[in-house]
Amino acid sequence: MTRAPLRTVRPQDLAAVYTQPSVQLTRLVRQGRVRRAAPGIYYALPDDRDAAWLPTLEALAAGAATALYGERVPVLMHLTAARLLGALPRAIAQAVVAVPGRHRDLPVLDRPAGVIRFVTRDVDALDATLVRTDLGPVLATGPEQTVLDLTKRPGLGGLPDECRSAVRTLLPRCAPERLDELARAQRMVGTLRRLRTEHPDSEDVVG
Template sequence: MNAARGGAQLAARAPLRTIRTADLAAVYAHPNQEARALERRGLLHRLSHGVYCAVPAEYDPATWRPTIEAATAGIATALYGDRVPVLTGLTAARVHRALPRSLGVGFVAVPTQRRPVRLVDREGVVRFVARAVADLDAVLVSTDLGPALATTPEQTVLDLGRSDPRGLDLDAQEAIAAMWDGCDAVVLDELADRQRMRSTLVRLRAQR
């Protein structure tokens, strides 16, 4: 196996096909330089400073880029580990197809507070929300980088309702409306009680 192939395969085997340049130190003496070389060869795609994902073989590396939802999941997974981050808020609504418009920001729940990460392949930013991720009601969803965790529709509705108590965020209200009828009422009640969001749920039901 040559060095270039080794680095590309390391990325392709990583969770969400995404790695930090520091991860390439296992293969290269100068990982930053080699990551850029792999990017020029079309084997890696740079998502943010120091974070790359493997380009799927079936796509043209000159034009391909993952969705912002997949990029958000990939970056957070490279930073926190597999199946730790959870796509949340409007980003979770997007992967549940409750919001048709693409957003310039990705929201992901992680165990610790972290500053936003700006994407380098587009105008966009990943925002990290410190949550007790193990307590979130989450489900595996498909992204174009692989399976990632996202909050369930019930959890997403409650989170959006709590973050927008006055109903001023039109994207949040549209997403809530799109998911509401498909939510399990029993699950909503259980989550609201366990996560102290009973007043949020009462308000959301009154608005329907």
């Protein structure tokens, strides 16, 4: 498990190692060396962390999505990317991940509340960069992509005020030409137009 991407696996991923992976994972959970991230998904604690340590929700979501879809496939997006970019000062109880296929939302099992939300996207078309998390590196959208996504779907996750605040914080870091380029390539010209209407004071950024 420590060699798996983001130290996160499903029982079937260990079939070549254990004859009864679920039994072995249950034993490791009891020993405090492994935790359940979500139904059917487990992660190994880093060697230098004690049993009370918890990864960030962003890291846990990245690990769970990677276990489901493969390394460097999922992309952290929307408010989750805004959080990683420093545009969302407080932690929230949900993480949003772009994946190439439909998947139901998953409850987080290693803390009292939390949910991983999956959004079907063409992940290869997203403007994303590799960022570090508590469990390892993962792709996350950059400022321009994040601003467009937040503007297009402010209701995703039920936190529209946080979305608008994150957009205001990120806009000074956005390149106008990159916003135009992404909007055209991803059929989000209407979204960019709404962004310009909602943030007229940022005319030097959004054009």
